[in-house]
Amino acid sequence: MNRPYIFCHMMTSLDGKIMGNYMETAEGAAAGDVFYNISFGKNPYYKHQGWLSGRVTTDDNFTFYEKPELDENAPSVPEGDFVAKPHEPMYYVSVDPSGKLGWKSCDLTYIDTHAHVLEVLTEKVSNAYKAFLRKLGISYIIAGEDTLDYAVAMEKLKNLFGIETLMLGGGGVLNWSFIQAGMCDEVSVVIAPSADGSSETPALFATRGGLATDKAVGFELQSAEVKDGGSVWLRYLVKK
Ligand SMILES: NC(=O)c1ccc[n+]([C@@H]2O[C@H](COP(=O)([O-])OP(=O)(O)OC[C@H]3O[C@@H](n4cnc5c(N)ncnc54)[C@H](OP(=O)(O)O)[C@@H]3O)[C@@H](O)[C@H]2O)c1
Structure with a gap:
């Protein structure tokens, strides 16, 4: 198929949440900067359009x-x-x-x-x-x-x-529907060393809305880097 290379790039809490008060901690803010710099900073990693x-x-x-x-x-x-x-x-x-x-x-x-x-x-x-x-x-x-x-x-x-290169940028419903449809090549996640324990906030992936099933998917680790403020940047290929 003639499509862009698609990578999903997201920031999460330690418990995999993409929204919430955890973002307001010093650790969450530092991870937010790491997230932005990888994708949109002066020297972005993916160079997407x-x-x-x-x-x-x-x-x-x-x-x-x-x-x-x-x-x-x-x-x-x-x-x-x-x-x-x-x-x-x-x-x-x-x-x-x-x-x-x-x-x-x-x-x-x-x-x-x-x-x-x-x-x-x-x-x-x-x-x-x-x-x-x-x-x-x-x-x-x-x-x-x-x-x-x-x-x-x-x-x-x-x-x-x-x-040529497209960032899949959330939320969890969109991300999971694209992964299930075979339309995501790579997952890039910056994990903040903070959490707020909320049970109301969305996670990195979600089947909500009936747009995708809960068929399990495996990922293949490409790299793991420690970044500012104790955050980690993980890159995985999506196994087909
Ligand atoms: N931490 C991060 O890095 C990060 C990044 C992005 C977003 N977020 C947060 O994530 C939260 C929202 O996430 P969410 O998962 O609830 O919602 P979402 O994925 O942003 O939006 C879901 C809606 O998008 C449309 N949609 C998504 N996938 C579709 C598909 N495959 N086919 C057709 N329509 C599709 C549908 O719109 P209709 O309802 O109109 O049909 C669906 O209800 C926000 O609070 C946002 O701020 C966090």
Whole structure:
């Protein structure tokens, strides 16, 4: 398949959580810097051209559960994909199968990383939502009828936008569905030496939402490094 190389890069607590108060400890903050520098710092390890996020992660961090401003009477948009900005240095690729996200702009900034927003939709998304994205200058691709067609989505990211390496950036639902679909080559995890014991916060991988099964997967260790503040950086290949 003609798709990007896909690595999942995440930070977790000692007990595998991707959210929570543990991030506010000195150890959590140090691990957060390690996480960012590996993927987006001055000399990044993977040198990717895009990072993929689930709809909940995008709402939590960038769109804040705002409703999109839809014009139900918008003229019909042309069929197919919309490439507003081809071959940008960095894309924020948002998996939004129903077209829910209330974007305000076609670009975003994450710490000091600037990216063009690229939505991954399915055929079930309304004309009004696609017109809304076009008006903002947000690129979109359509992959699948009702549910995400992983192969189509990944091929389009490579062919239409030149994404050769893609970071799978959470949350746990997105990560696990991509691993189960055979769409993740490598897992890179920075473990913070802190925890908060919460039973409410999401873990690195989750079957929630019926998007994937709990079929077990093995991983093959590539490297283990001790980093700042006592964090560790583990890299694993996903066994096929
Ligand atoms: N520590 C870290 O490094 C890190 C990194 C990223 C995120 N996070 C945190 O993780 C939390 C959210 O994680 P989460 O696991 O609850 O949610 P998530 O993976 O961000 O989003 C799940 C949603 O994304 C869409 N989606 C994901 N995979 C899909 C697939 N294969 N096919 C179709 N749609 C798919 C669905 O949207 P619909 O519901 O619209 O259908 C699904 O409900 C946030 O609090 C975020 O801040 C932490």
